[in-house]
Amino acid sequence: MERKAQTWVTLAYQEKPGSLPEGREGFLESSQPDMSKYLLLQSRDLIFSNFNWRELCGNPPSFLGNSPTLFGSRRFESIKSGREELDLEYENGGHQNQAMDFPGGRISFTSEMRFVSESPRERIPCYRVLDDNGHPIMHSSFVEVSKEEALKMYTSMVTLETMDTILYEAQRQGRISFYVTSIGEEAINIATAAALTPHDVVLPQYREPGVLLWRGFTLQEFANQCLGNKADYGKGRQMPIHYGSNKHNYFTVSSPIATQIPQAVGAAYSLKMDGKDACVVTYFGDGGTSEGDFHAGLNFAAVMEAPVVFICRNNGWAISTPVSQQFRSDGVVVKGKAYGIRSIRVDGNDALAVYSATRTAREMAITEQKPILIEALTYRVGHHSTSDDSTKYRLVDEIEHWKTARNPIARFRKWVNGNGWWNDEGESELRANVRKQLLQAIQVAEKAEKPPISDLFTDVYESLPSNLCEQEELLRESIKRHPQDYPSDVPT
C-alpha cells in the first residue's frame, strides 16, 4: 500500500453537499485533509481498487458509504430526485484483485471466456391474474377493482368492440374512407386507461382509441373525426382514427411509427420540470420497437429519469410481418433491461393483470421518477387496417382461435358474471344500445357540414401568412370559375 501516497486521482471537490462540484486533479497523499469533501471521479491507477479510505484518512465521504470509487456524472441540485446511492460493494482481502475500474463503474472480471447466450433457456414469464375461464388464479397478486370500476371497464370494452365492428363495416360500405380496428386488444386499451388519471398525458400510436373512449370521448366525437366534418377537432385534416384531444390529454395520432416515443420522453421532461403528480404513457406495437426512435426514446428516458410508462402492444404482427421477422430477442420486455429500465411482461388479454401492472407502473414512474416498460402480449384479431386482408398471410384458423377462445372481453365477462355483477340480459341491452347510438352518430356526422375552405389554410402557422392568403385567393377564384369541378358540399 506504499503507492497510496502517490496515487493520481481526479476528484470533484464539493464545498458542501448539494453545492456545485469543481474538478481537481492531483496525487492523493496520506496527509490529505478532510476527504469527505471529495467525490472521486476517476482513477488512472488501477491499483486504486486496493485503496482503503479509512486507512488513508479515517473519514470516508459519507455519500459513498463503504465504496472508494464513484464513476459517471452526478446530477446538480436542479434534479432533486437524481441522487443515486452508490451500491458498489467494496470488498476487503482476497477479492481485491478480482474487480476493475472502468468508466461506467466497477466490474468484476473472469478468466473464463464465456459468451452470453443470444437466446435464454427460459423466456421471461408473463404475469396473468385470470385464467382462460375468467377465474382468478390461486395466489395471484393484483390490484383490487371495485364493482363500479369493473363494470365501467367491461362496458367500455364492449363499446369499443361494437364501435370497431360498425365503423369497419361503414368503411366497407363506402361511408367512411378508412378505418383501423383494435379487435382483440380491448383489454389493453381499456384496462391501461382505467389505471391512469385524467392528468396523465397519453401519446398513442393508432390502435388505442379505447383510451380516449375511457376518458369520455363520445361516439359522436369519434364519428365526427372519421367523417371529417366541421365538428371534428382536427378540422377534417387527418385520416380517420387519427384522433386527438388536448382536453382529454390525448395527443393527436401521427401516422409515422414510433415518432411518439421520443415525444413522450419530452412530455415527461416537461412534467418532471413542473414536478407534476402525473406521468406520460405512450403506446406502440411490436413493429414500432424496430424503429430508431424506440431505441433512443428508451435510452433517453432512462438517462433522464423521466416519468414515462412505455406500453408495447405485442400483438404478433406488423401488417404482414410476424414477430419472428421483426426481432430475435425474447420479445420486447428484455429490451428494457438493456436500457436500464424496469420492465414487466403481462398477458394483454387479461384485463385485471393489465390494470394491476399499469397502476403499479404509474406509481413507480411518478414516485421514483423513472421510466417503466410494459410488454402486453396479445393478438391482432383484425386486419392491420381496411386496406389489408390478413388472411393472405396468416391462417384463418389462427385468427378464429384468438377471436373466440382467447377473447379478452369474454374472459373478463366471465369474471364479472362470476362476481354476480353482470348478466346476459345486460349484455344484449348494452350491445343494442351502443349499436343504436353509434349508427345514429354516424348519420348525424354524415349530414353535418364539412369544414370550410378556409380551414385548408389556417393553423399551418399561428396566423395566416401572406403567401397562404394568396394561395387561398387563387383557390377561391378557381372554384368560382369552375364550380362543377369542386365538391359541392364544402362550404366556401
Place this chain on the structure above:
Amino acid sequence: MERDARVCVMGEDVGHYGGSYKVTKDLANKYGDLRVLDTPIAENSFTGMAIGAAMTGLRPIVEGMNMGFLLLAFNQISNNCGMLHYTSGGQFTIPVVIRGPGGVGRQLGAEHSQRLESYFQSIPGIQMVACSTPYNAKGLMKAAIRSENPVILFEHVLLYNLKERIPDEEYVLNLEEAEMVRPGEHITILTYSRMRYHVMQAAKTLVNKGYDPEVIDIRSLKPFDLHTIGNSVKKTHRVLIVEECMRTGGIGASLTAAINEYFHDYLDAPVVCLSSQDVPTPYAGTLEEWTVVQPTQIVTAVEQLCR
C-alpha cells in the same frame, strides 16, 4: 431563459461543455442541468423530445451540434414539428426553436459543411431565419423563442467570432423582415448569412469602380420578405442573388422563381444567382475555397449585369 421559466435548451454537449461553439456556455451553471439538457446522440429523438415537451407547454430550443446532423431529425421536423399544429386542428402548438451552426467552414469536410436551409424550405408549418451579425443574432433568437410557430434559426460556423457593440437591453427583431445593409440605385444584391460579408467586400470594390449596389440581407428564408425585396427590384431593375447553397434546389432557386413571378415587369435583365456548385464540399482548403462564391466573382457578375 430568465424571463420565462418554460424556456429550456436541449442538445448534445450543451450543458457543462457549453455547446460545440460555446453558444450555451455557462447556462447550465446558471439554470441547472435539467433546463440545459445534455442528450444522448440521437438527433431524431431529441428533436422528437422537444416536440413532445412543446406540446406539453415548454418552449424548447434544440441545438444541432452541426446543422448537418439535423438530417437525422428530418422525420420529426417534417412530419411532426411542421404538421402537428395543423393535423391536430390547432389543439397543440409546437413553439420550438431549432438552431445550430451550419454552412461551409474551414476544412470541416463534406458532412460538416451542409446547407440545410435548402432541404427544409418546403416543409409546411415551419419558419426559417438566418442570422449574420451579433445584433441580428440576438434579436432573431428572441423573436424565434417568443414565436408560437416552430422556427429554424441558421447560424454559420465562421461567424461566431464576430464582435459588435450591441444594446444590453431587450430587443426583438421581426422574423419575417429582411435587413437593408446598404441602400443603392444600380442593382439589388440579395444574400444572407456569411455571404453577406463577401458581398460587402465586393461592394467596396464596386463602389470604387463607380457602381452603387443595394445590398439586402434577406434574413427570413421562409417566408421571403417580398415587400422589401420587391421595393428594391422596382427601384434598381436588376437582381443578383449570392448564396452558399448548391445551385440545384437552393434558397436562391426559390427566390429567383418568386422574383420572376412577382416582379417580372420590373426587371431589365434576368435574375442572376451565384451559388455553390452541386458538389459535396471537398476537404482540401484550395478546393473548398472555390466551391464558395468569392468577392471577385460577385464583382464580375455585377459588372456583367449592369452593362
